[in-house]
Amino acid sequence: MAFQIFSTIRRWYGALGAALLLGGALSAHAAPPETVRIGVATAGGGDPVTWGGSPGSVARNQRWLEDAFKDSGIKVEWLFFKGAGPAVNEALSNKQIDFAYQGDLPSLVGRSNGLNTKLLLASGTRNNLYLVTPAKSDIQSIQQLKDRKVSIFRGTNGHLVVVNLLAANGLTERDIKGVNLDSGSAQAALVSNGVDAAFGGYEWFKVRDQGLARIVFSTQGKDPAFTRQAGLVVRSEFEQAHPQEVQRVVDVFVRAARWASDENNRSALFAEWAKSGTPVASWTAEFEGQSLAQRNSPLLDDFVVGRYKAVVSDGLKLKLLRKSVTVEDWVEPKYLRAALKSQGLESHWTPYDKAGKPLAAPASVASVR
The missing domain is CATH 3.40.190.10 (Periplasmic binding protein-like II)
Structure with missing residues (x-):
């Protein structure tokens, strides 16, 4: 009787093991995605x-x-x-x-x-980061952003670089009036003087070349810790x-x-x-x-x-x-x-x-x- 029970259990585990192996093989070779x-x-x-x-x-x-x-x-x-x-x-x-x-x-x-x-x-x-101002702005540096309305695209890979650049210049994000805008909205806001400055990337060169903005700071050629990956x-x-x-x-x-x-x-x-x-x-x-x-x-x-x-x-x-x-x-x-x-x-x-x-x-x- 004991032998029969043992044999039954062994067959059950053998079948279970085979099923698990088959399942593992199937999952390892899943059908290609469409x-x-x-x-x-x-x-x-x-x-x-x-x-x-x-x-x-x-x-x-x-x-x-x-x-x-x-x-x-x-x-x-x-x-x-x-x-x-x-x-x-x-x-x-x-x-x-x-x-x-x-x-x-x-x-x-x-x-x-x-x-x-x-x-x-x-x-x-x-990837470089730039500080941009309207063409006729009096802002010449990051230090002059205190109490100014500044566009930052929060949650992106430029956000932390902005925070670190502000810190390197004796400021915090609370020292500026940050406005969360995506790239397109930031450009529209800056050229209409809706913001005093904006941080961004290469997209600003086109605006600069149209005579609508000035780049007053660039991370290009500086400490690579101030770049984005x-x-x-x-x-x-x-x-x-x-x-x-x-x-x-x-x-x-x-x-x-x-x-x-x-x-x-x-x-x-x-x-x-x-x-x-x-x-x-x-x-x-x-x-x-x-x-x-x-x-x-x-x-x-x-x-x-x-x-x-x-x-x-x-x-x-x-x-x-x-x-x-x-x-x-x-x-x-x-x-x-x-x-x-x-x-x-x-x-x-x-x-x-x-x-x-x-x-x-x-x-x-x-x-x-």
Whole structure:
């Protein structure tokens, strides 16, 4: 009797084990998605809508992702968000997108709020920040912003840089009359004297060149700690179910980074980015005296990881993050490593240390976390 019971239990567990193994095999080989959806944290411009300042936009314009998935029948959908990083986080939370191109602060805010994502690669680093005033303003420096009405796009990767720049000049965010405006609204407010000044990026060169604004401060050529970083993240659920598709996306972004890092392509790159509505002259000004390879490297090196850690620290102090984020646990470098190896690019880009200085170690080592 005991033997029969034991045999029955053994058969039951054997069947259960087989079922679990089968279930695991099925989940590990989930059916390919019908569509790969990529959210971009900007309203973009042009027809079709695109953006600039990132190697990812080269892949968008040249339809490299669409070509990569053509044989599998998987469609590629790009979605652009006027609400920038916060709007992208909402779309990730609602599973409306699978990947997101966004800045450092909003991606970490999302992670802190419980969004289960992974950072796959850098895609546009050391982005400059500018302080802009109306053409006839008497403001000449950051110090003169006290009690002035200043546009800040809160919750974006420029927000913390603004806070740190104010602090470096003896001010806090409370010392100014901050107005939360997106890029387009900030431009309209500034040229109509609705605000006294605005912080923003390369989009202001076009306004300056029209004679409607002055740039009175730039982070260009200064401490890289006052720059902004952006990268490509993926929903962890999608990454776990579709690793092959994630690898294809990373492969294409790395290919685009290689092309966008070639100085021989500088003019062509700015022409690609100009399809977003930001003219070539603006990109020329934004990248003046700067290496394309340094700005467009996909490496998750010590500098990039260090800047994300600094954003966590600053975000907690300002209560922009609900809880701390361990960056090392968030970074997933295996797809980047595979892409660098398969494309022969393991030593193509120079890795940088926390201070933004070149490292001697090969990229393939420095990018491993």
